[in-house]
Amino acid sequence: MxxxxxxxxxxxxxxxxxxxxxxxxxxxxxxxxxxxxxxxxxxxxxxxxxxxxxxxxxxxxxxxxxxxxxxxxxxxxxxxxxxxxxxxxxxxxxxxxxxxxxxxxxxxxxxxxxxxxxxxxxxxxxxxxxxxxxxxxxxxxxxxxxxxxxxxxxxxxxxxxxxxxxxxxxxxxxxxxxxxxxxxxxxxxxxxxxxxxxxxxxxxxxxxxxxxxxxxxxxxxxxxxxxxxxxxxxxxxxxxxxxxxxxVLDQRVIKKNYIYNYYKQKLRDLDGIAFMPENSWDEPNYWLSSVTLYGQVRPIDVIEALEKENIEARPIWKPMHLQPYFKNYDFVGSNVAEGLFENGLCLPSDTKMTDSDINKVVEIIKGLW
CATH class of the missing domain: 3.40.640.10 (Type I PLP-dependent aspartate aminotransferase-like (Major domain))
Incomplete structure (x- = not known):
């Protein structure tokens, strides 16, 4: 491992x-x-x-x-x-x-x-x-x-x-x-x-x-x-x-931000990719660097490509109102959460990652386009 x-x-x-x-x-x-x-x-x-x-x-x-x-x-x-x-x-x-x-x-x-x-x-x-x-x-x-x-x-x-x-x-x-x-x-x-x-x-x-x-x-x-x-x-x-x-919490936040911005810099020009929302009032810890994919490349394509190289990635959380256990409880809204789940992807965000590790992830993803 x-x-x-x-x-x-x-x-x-x-x-x-x-x-x-x-x-x-x-x-x-x-x-x-x-x-x-x-x-x-x-x-x-x-x-x-x-x-x-x-x-x-x-x-x-x-x-x-x-x-x-x-x-x-x-x-x-x-x-x-x-x-x-x-x-x-x-x-x-x-x-x-x-x-x-x-x-x-x-x-x-x-x-x-x-x-x-x-x-x-x-x-x-x-x-x-x-x-x-x-x-x-x-x-x-x-x-x-x-x-x-x-x-x-x-x-x-x-x-x-x-x-x-x-x-x-x-x-x-x-x-x-x-x-x-x-x-x-x-x-x-x-x-x-x-x-x-x-x-x-x-x-x-x-x-x-x-x-x-x-x-x-x-x-x-x-x-x-x-x-x-x-x-x-x-x-x-x-x-x-x-x-x-x-x-070392503050150090970890700095590294999480570094990882997110590295991905954003290298991947933002790919067609159909969008990064997590940014707001002027928000200072995130970027616990997991996440994106949404709206083009031909789907989240599962990225997950499987990374998996072949022993790299872990995951879908965005599946909404609770779609879960078998909770399906009978009331839900208020439209389909925003469902859309995020269908199109969302969490990229490797481990604070022990080196620049070489992050770049390896980037190159595998770019290779799918």
């Missing part, structure tokens, strides 16, 4: 920051979901993104789940969710026995369409929460979306799993809503191998999330549980990796 070019794989710091924190966990024997690394990682991440409080959890999915629970989402409640996203955004809605309503994308951001969101509120006025996603590191149109959500007095969760290090008008994505969620899965811009973070300015709700995440164990000499709990806490070892990774 050494010669494989990955879509996006873990990238440990050259300085070994992660190992120092992991060694600390082992040397102190704090390898369980407790310890200084967990506490410090929460503090350091919250400080980095500009949020007051954070809870380190086992995954971004767990963070979305606890955010919904903190809002009070339950049986039969309606939750608006972008249709163009990974299933981890939508699944926690079902965990809470709530009802997802999927919202279409807009061409200008690839994210939730404010127009479709307004239509959804008119159709479903009794909404408990809205989940917003910043797809592939691109910021959603937060001013318009938040204006609509505040008008209807509904709680907002930002799924910023893919957008740590992305800024909307100078403010970190994940910090506009009532709750923000980050993922540290192995393919994200920084990783803890697996893990996530829930952030909020509401300290009481974050403390409650920590309580739920540790099996809702009450303060008692014996094991007492007055609420349903979950095994969602991040381990001290994983948090150590995260602390080291956080140090």
């Amino acid at each position: 050494q010669d494989k070019i990955f879509l996006s794989s873990p990238h440990m710091s050259d300085e070994g920051f992660e190992m120092e924190y992991v060694k600390q966990a082992f040397n102190t024997n704090w390898i369980a979901p407790l310890g200084e690394n967990v506490n410090k990682f929460e503090e350091e991440l919250a400080d980095k993104v500009g949020s007051k409080h954070a809870a380190a959890l086992s995954s971004g999915t767990a963070a979305i789940h606890l955010a919904l629970k903190a809002i009070g989402v339950g049986d039969g409640d309606i939750v608006f969710c972008p249709t163009l996203t990974f299933s981890a955004t939508a699944n926690p809605i079902i965990y809470q026995n709530a009802v997802p309503v999927f919202i279409d994308s807009e061409v200008s951001t690839w994210n939730m369409s404010p127009k479709a969101l307004e239509e959804a509120f008119k159709k479903h006025p009794n909404v408990k929460a809205v989940i917003i996603v910043h797809l592939y590191g691109l910021s959603a149109n937060m001013d318009e979306i938040m204006k609509i959500c505040r008008l209807y007095n509904v709680k907002v969760i930002e799924d910023a799993a893919e957008s740590l290090g992305s800024y909307y008008k100078g403010k970190q994505t994940g910090t506009f809503g009532d709750y923000g969620v980050y993922s540290f899965n192995g393919n994200k811009i920084i990783t803890t191998s697996g893990g996530g973070m829930l952030v909020s300015n509401d300290g009481e709700r974050i403390e409650k999330a920590r309580f739920w995440a540790t099996q809702s164990r009450d303060q008692a000499r014996h094991y007492e549980h007055s609420e349903l709990g979950y095994n969602y806490r991040m381990s001290n070892v994983s948090a150590g990796i995260g602390r080291g990774q956080l140090i």
Whole structure:
């Protein structure tokens, strides 16, 4: 696998920051979901993104789940969710026995369409929460979306799993809503191998999330549980990796931007290719460099050509309303998300790629024209 070019794989710091924190966990024997690394990682991440409080959890999915629970989402409640996203955004809605309503994308951001969101509120006025996603590191149109959500007095969760290090008008994505969620899965811009973070300015709700995440164990000499709990806490070892990774986050963002602009420079003149949307208010982390193809060369042609050379590429996310499990839930919009799925392609965006690696990808793609 050494010669494989990955879509996006873990990238440990050259300085070994992660190992120092992991060694600390082992040397102190704090390898369980407790310890200084967990506490410090929460503090350091919250400080980095500009949020007051954070809870380190086992995954971004767990963070979305606890955010919904903190809002009070339950049986039969309606939750608006972008249709163009990974299933981890939508699944926690079902965990809470709530009802997802999927919202279409807009061409200008690839994210939730404010127009479709307004239509959804008119159709479903009794909404408990809205989940917003910043797809592939691109910021959603937060001013318009938040204006609509505040008008209807509904709680907002930002799924910023893919957008740590992305800024909307100078403010970190994940910090506009009532709750923000980050993922540290192995393919994200920084990783803890697996893990996530829930952030909020509401300290009481974050403390409650920590309580739920540790099996809702009450303060008692014996094991007492007055609420349903979950095994969602991040381990001290994983948090150590995260602390080291956080140090190099800015470097990773720079490299992701470099990869995207390299592709754009070399491929933009190809007939029928279009790159991710760019907006003056958006500072993306370009987690995955993505394009749409509208000519004779189709995304599958590129994927298969790269695959022959041991290079990984993938289609854009398949919309949730087209997924077999979610097909019976309501969808509001037109066919923007479907079009992005049919024509979209994620190119290799691994931060360990050399110029030679990127150029190899470029030449294979150009060879298809």
